[in-house]
Amino acid sequence: MSSALEDRTYLPEDDLDNQYGEMIQSLASAAAAEGDFQPRLVMGSKTIELPNEIAELLGQVAEAMQQGLAVTVAPKSRELSTQQAADLLGISRPTLVRLLEEGKIPFMKARRHRRVMLSDVLEFQKRQRHRADQALSDMVADAQAFGDYDDAYLSEAISGDPNSKH
Known part of the structure; x- marks a missing residue:
């Protein structure tokens, strides 16, 4: 990554709060139905296999945002x-x-x-x-x-x- 690391706070939009929960549920259901439990991040045509720890972290972020909480991501060097x-x-x-x-x-x-x-x-x-x-x-x-x-x-x-x- 060539961009400098910076901290940033993400605030959920009120109309998106329920969509986060629905999105997590639908993704989990689809993975379970397919018997595929390998977490992945898909961006367009690029797919990145994620370690379980990162997938759990992203799930916690989505859950926090669903509850209307702000999430801050900051480098340890901050x-x-x-x-x-x-x-x-x-x-x-x-x-x-x-x-x-x-x-x-x-x-x-x-x-x-x-x-x-x-x-x-x-x-x-x-x-x-x-x-x-x-x-x-x-x-x-x-x-x-x-x-x-x-x-x-x-x-x-x-x-x-x-x-x-x-």
Whole structure:
């Protein structure tokens, strides 16, 4: 591709919302009827075989647009303002600035303004999720070790079925 990567937000048009859902359903039905589950992108006479991950992503994009949600596509090399990064992480801007100053997320300074790379914010988010998952696993292991953890109760909570005996 010779064109420069740029981020772009796609907004669904109100009259097209239902068409996205109908299009997805008809494509899925046609593929199932033919026994063909290889996702493809067809543009005129050109057909591109898609990996399942990309097909799933495109399905999520179409579903979001069907629900009237905007979809933004941005290269990982995109720079974000501190407010954009804070919004992405679901934290306040002052909290983000504290994380930047503590060195937990790399940043650049353009005059007085801090800028962060989208890839760095996503990496921080991934690390935080991993830490949270590990902390939860440790808590469950500790509770099991002390006999305070009821496996039957957990099965019920996960399945939503009070009669579940998993």
